[in-house]
Amino acid sequence: MAGMTALGLLLALAGCVGIYLASPNQRWLAAAWPATPARIGGGLLLAAGLAALLQDFQAVVAGFVLATWLMLLFVLLPYLGALFPDKKGR
């Protein structure tokens, strides 16, 4: 995997975690992160991830890669929360 692709996917992962933890339905933490800053931060990380992917891929491919990655992460994050809930067992 090319370096910028790895960086782009990592940035997007961080962005998705931020967006997930801002949700009232998140199950990783006892309390959700403040919605607006977490969502804005997550969005910026996603934009940075896309910018990194654009270094390795044509625009259409970078968009497809990011969309596919987001779908997978947003499926996995709630399942991880259900499998390993926070200490309060939420």
Add this chain to the structure above:
Amino acid sequence: MRSDVIRIYKSVHTWTGIIAGMALFIAFYTGALTVFKEPLARWLSPPGAGVAAVSLAQTPALIVETIARHPEAARDFRLHLHPAEHRPARLTWQVRAAGADDHDQLSVRHYAATLAADGAASTGAVQASQLAEFIDVLHRVVGLPVDNDPNRWIMGAVAILYALALISGLIVLLPSLVKDFFALRVGRNPKRVWLDAHNVVGIVSLPFHLVMALTATVFAFHDGIYDLQDRILHGGRLETAFQGRAAPARQAARDPAELLAPAALIERVHALAPDFSPTMLQYLQVTGPRPLVRVWGHDESALSPRALGGFALLDPYTGKVLSTDYLSGRQDGPHTTVSSFFALHFATFGGVPVQWMYFLLGLAGAWLFYGGNLLWVETRRRKAARDGGAPPEQRRDVRLMAAATVGVCLGCVCGVSLTIVAGKWLHGHVADLTVWHRHVYYAVFFAAVGWAFLRGAARASVHLLAAAALFTFLIPLTTLLARLFPGLGLWAHGSPASLGVDLTALAGGLCFVWMAWATARRVRHGPADSVWSARDAQPMPLVPAGQGESPAAPR
């Protein structure tokens, strides 16, 4: 939105999902594996002469001699540029059985040509397993054995039901979409758990599923669509429209000795697209009046328009570039748009990371349909009275649906794992390995279905998950045995692709062990008023409808 409208869409979603769910499970489970079709083929291919036995400089002589001995090879033969376990030789070609469907790859005979030590060409049939193709067929025609027109139409009907289920499911969820986004509430209400587990996958990966539903429908009916297009738009001349930019028809047959050297063809394509890495040259009709060569390959930065990659079309005698419509990274807007649908279905963009993403999304899709059926079962559960008493007998249709879901879905998983293993153990012991892949898969599949109905969903789910774990563990175990005991006649490749199959199977086996353990716990200790409890479960009694059901129980 009005509640009666929601109710209608809920009915549509339930019934389309129930009708198509098990077929879609098979399509998605095998589809996830098909993403790694090449590693699977590499894992299973026995050691052979391989591509490296003939240098690229020697290939012109090999081509001439092969065509002289096997004129039928001139119609379509392939020159492989990079060695891999599943490439038996530098030059290969295929012969389709008379009367076989155009899409029926399993009826194709494979041949290979290489150079012996004395420089003479050595040609012959390849006895390699068609396992990866067989799994792909299961994927393409939702578990049916042959990829032909009727089976594709069945798949198309399933894909249409799938699309309906997606759209109706989205409409049902709209009122609570924002509020319940990311919600996966694990608690004491199993129906809520299954509903959330189903909705999370369905909603978040909806674009992926919409693309799959759309492309699968088009793939199913594309022959008919092309025929209609030909009559309405092209006046019956569609084929000539495709040939419009190809080489002009020549009158005289060509001599393969005059073919441009492969290295020169590769050089032409490299000059045209420096980022494009050729993997294979596919020669078409080289002795005929319209000879062509497709230089297949990949551009890591671009999407590939086909599962094999992209290609430039050249005249193999002059090296003149005839078309770049399908050349990765050099396509125009309209071709990129159409190719995007292929790429989004086949995961031919973004390289290995995206293949893993598709693998996991494919498995998540299989889980979506399995979970959908379990949700249907859970919704129709008869609960025990709050003040205790004997648990009510569950409805017969619910027990049958639970057994069918467990049998079909886990039967597919077990069958696929065991037929992968059988590919190595049966090699050299049976005449036609491809036929045996079918025998093994369907024997296991139908045995699993029968077992689920015989023993009931609860007990059978534990047994079949344990069987799935065992059969999946046999994949890396076979590799280990091949390493430890070479006398067994097995083989083990050390390429990352081949080892990746073993490691993935090991991880899959561990997942099945965990699922079997969790299911066994539920079956033994979970609430008795459920089809998933063995405390109350009886062997599936196939009594006439109505008998054995509590008349007092709600329907």
